[in-house]
Amino acid sequence: MGVQLDDFTSRATAFLDANLPRKEAAKKFVWGEGSDNMSMFEEKSREAEQQMVDEAKAWRTKKFDAGFGWITGPTEYGGAGLTAAHERAYAAVEANYKVPSQSIFTIGLGMVAPTMLAHGSPQAKEKFLRAMWRADIVGCQLFSEPGAGSDLASLQTKAERDGDEWVITGQKVWTSGAHYSDIGEIICRTDPSQPKHKGLTAFLVDMKAPGVEIRPLRQMTGGASFNEVFFTEVRVPDWYRLGDENAGWGVALTTLMNERAAIGAGMGGGEVSMMTRITAMVHHYGLQNDALVRDMLANLYINYRVANFNNKRAMDKMKAGQTPGPEMSISKMALVNNQKLLNDFLAHVLGAKLQADTGEWGTYAWNQLVLGAPGMRIAGGSDEVMRNIVGERVLGLPKDVGIDSKSPFRDLKVGTQKD
């Protein structure tokens, strides 16, 4: 490989030193000091969110222009053409600096861009990949519909061919970040005479095109990070198609595989600061000798450690070039189960202070985490769907009986489908 790791790391360090402040050495955590924010989703006002988007984009553009924005990407589309070892070396150095939140890119760069690289037309790759990795544009995922979530292949948004264009009409829902996105990856039904997994086609769609209407959805946490998105005769050129006509299911699976990898990698185990916080909480309330609290705390610690090891195993598999498999489903189940244990612990120790804001530091702030937790049980595949995957692929149990993969879609009774 042309670029030596040592030279590369020195260059990365020089770039980061010149552009970002270093993180201070970790201070010993003291109960009552610093921020007590523990929210799961970044729930901000629209103004604060816009500021976060601007800062996230500014940093990513700077990083891209210095050659660190898409380290393993092919040079023909703006990548640096280097190895995963260079990518890891950069990440290790960058971890020492205060980087503006990059969460707005999780879906676009973690899921949509890899799908585009695998299935996009040459024109689409040329037009969008560099722009996405440079943060000129942000991407979102338009899969779920009111009648199609776990059973995604029941989706009804349709795309009809009109010469060199496609005309899209229908509704998507739960679209994270649609309101600040520029393009989306959408799965549409293109042939209802085929079985439901077969008549689907994937496209890119311009989120600012005429006929696209984005409406925010308010969550129980108070934030509005999801949207419902309506498409009324929205036109996309044929070269926005991802993969072949009626082969959209395979394209969707590429994206979903990357989604589970992103969720498993980002959230499972390793919650050191959380463990530190709750241990300090136990001491603060003088509960360190309470047998039940000790038992709950130990149980949490063990389960987070086990989840962390399982995650590491899955990550090592990916680093070795293997495809993430059911380990990701196990990681996700461990994540949400641990979240449930944590919620029970918080409710036990904090009681009513978790529900009513007394103004006391480190109490009501956990409410955001507790209210965000049910969302994690659903996002990226619900608990039951994860259990089905593990049951079928790990334990070798028979397949879920509820899926008709043979009848033409138009003959199925699905949601609100019209004849």
Ligand SMILES: Cc1cc2nc3c(=O)[nH]c(=O)nc-3n(C[C@H](O)[C@H](O)[C@H](O)COP(=O)(O)OP(=O)(O)OC[C@H]3O[C@@H](n4cnc5c(N)ncnc54)[C@H](O)[C@@H]3O)c2cc1C
């Ligand atoms: C935080 C968050 C972010 C999201 N972001 C996006 C996004 O950006 N883009 C997007 O397209 N979607 C997004 N979604 C939607 C998400 O993909 C769906 O919510 C999810 O696929 C579940 O679908 P559903 O909500 O329609 O529930 P349903 O599929 O209707 O499920 C309802 C219940 O039935 C159970 N169930 C369903 N099928 C089975 C089965 N075969 N066996 C046993 N039980 C079953 C489920 O487990 C669940 O408890 C997001 C969701 C969340 C919570």
